[in-house]
Each structure stands twice: as C-alpha cells, then as structure tokens.
Amino acid sequence: MTVNKQGRYQQSSRGEFTISTDPTKLDVRAVHAFLTESYWAEGIPLDVVERSMRNSLCFGLYEGKSQIGFARVISDFATYAYLADVYVLENYRGQGLAKWLMECIQQHPELVGLRRWSLVTRDAHALYEQFGFTPLAKPEGYMERVVPDIYKQSATGSPQSAGKTGVKTQRTQGSGR
Numbered sequence: 045m046t047v048n049k050q051g052r053y054q055q056s057s058r059g060e061f062t063i064s065t066d067p068t069k070l071d072v073r074a075v076h077a078f079l080t081e082s083y084w085a086e087g088i089p090l091d092v093v094e095r096s097m098r099n100s101l102c103f104g105l106y107e108g109k110s111q112i113g114f115a116r117v118i119s120d121f122a123t124y125a126y127l128a129d130v131y132v133l134e135n136y137r138g139q140g141l142a143k144w145l146m147e148c149i150q151q152h153p154e155l156v157g158l159r160r161w162s163l164v165t166r167d168a169h170a171l172y173e174q175f176g177f178t179p180l181a182k183p184e185g186y187m188e189r190v191v192p193d194i195y196k197q198s199a200t201g202s203p204q205s206a207g208k209t210g211v212k213t214q215r216t217q218g219s220g221r
C-alpha cells in the first residue's frame with residue numbers, strides 16, 4: 045500500500061479496484077447491510093456497526109467509489125491485533141480480492157511486528173493459512189466469553205444514527221491508518 049496524497053491513509057489500487065484505510069470513504073450502510081445478514085453478526089444494529097468501525101482500523105475495498113468489501117482490525121498497534129468482519133460481496137468473489145485485502149492488512153506499517161494476531165472463522169481457514177494463521181497451538185490456554193445471540197436478544201432498537209458514508213474517527217486523526 046502507498047500513503048495517499050494527504051499523507052495520512054494507506055491506499056492500493058488494481059485496475060478499477062481500490063483498498064483504502066481512509067475512514068471518509070467507508071459506506072457504513074453498505075457494511076451494515078452485509079454484516080446484518082452474515083452468519084457471525086446476524087441482526088447487528090447499524091449503530092453498533094458504526095461504533096465498531098469508528099474504533100477499528102478499517103480497510104475498505106471499492107470498485108470506483110462503491111464499497112464491495114471490508115475488513116477491520118482491532119489492535120493496540122504494538123503487540124496484538126484481532127481481524128474481524130472480512131467480506132467481499134458475492135459478485136466479486138474468486139478473483140483474489142480477499143487475498144489482496146489480507147496483503148494490505150499485513151503490510152500496513154502500524155500492524156508490522158505484532159506478537160500475535162487472531163481471528164475466528166467458520167470455513168475460510170484456507171484463506172488465512174496463506175497469511176500465516178494456524179489453528180490454536182494450545183487451545184486449552186484460550187478462553188472466551190461469548191453471547192452468540194446478542195443481537196436477537198436485544199430489542200433495544202438503539203437509534204440508527206450512522207450516516208450513509210464515512211466514519212468519523214478519533215483514532216485516525218493525524219495517523220497513517
């Protein structure tokens with residue numbers, strides 16, 4: 045990835061496709077539309093997606109200005125990163141876009157040299173294995189607290205506050221994320 049004209053965000057292009065970490069390019073509603081139908085975040089409210097994006101390093105995948113894929117990284121940018129919400133829209137799959145997204149993520153200057161990465165996947169192990177991920181070496185040492193049906197339980201109807209495009213971010217001010 046290269047630093048863009050403003051010198052703040054990372055960007056990489058291949059033909060009509062672009063991967064960018066510029067939060068103003070993100071289409072929160074497009075990301076929500078995918079995630080709320082996904083097997084891992086079914087029913088997730090828009091405001092939760094918006095908050096998760098605001099507090100993550102997000103990688104948007106675009107055809108022109110249209111968002112066709114996404115991944116986000118939750119990290120301290122020193123020792124650890126968790127990779128989440130990776131997707132490419134169905135019509136665009138099978139042409140190496142997710143692998144390119146993974147390359148961009150792994151090459152991001154603020155994500156180099158971390159001691160540990162983790163992720164959870166149902167069936168895309170063979171994608172992540174190509175980027176050094178392995179099954180847990182010592183699963184007995186891992187613990188988690190999960191509420192798998194949290195979005196089905198909560199009928200809070202929290203306000204759908206996010207705008208169509210762009211994520212206002214505090215973390216990314218003045219950084220190259």
Ligand SMILES: CC(C)(COP(=O)(O)OP(=O)(O)OC[C@H]1O[C@@H](n2cnc3c(N)ncnc32)[C@H](O)[C@@H]1OP(=O)(O)O)[C@@H](O)C(=O)NCCC(=O)NCCS
Pocket residue numbers: 129130131132133136137138139140141142143144164165166167168169170171172
């Ligand atoms: C998984 C996903 C992001 C892959 O996107 P893509 O752009 O089609 O992937 P690519 O074309 O870059 O190639 C994926 C590579 O991983 C492999 N792979 C392994 N498991 C896979 C899976 N479940 N789905 C797709 N590819 C998979 C493919 O065979 C391919 O490897 P190859 O080129 O060496 O044959 C896409 O299928 C998707 O969005 N799926 C629905 C959401 C999802 O499951 N996300 C992952 C959550 S952890």
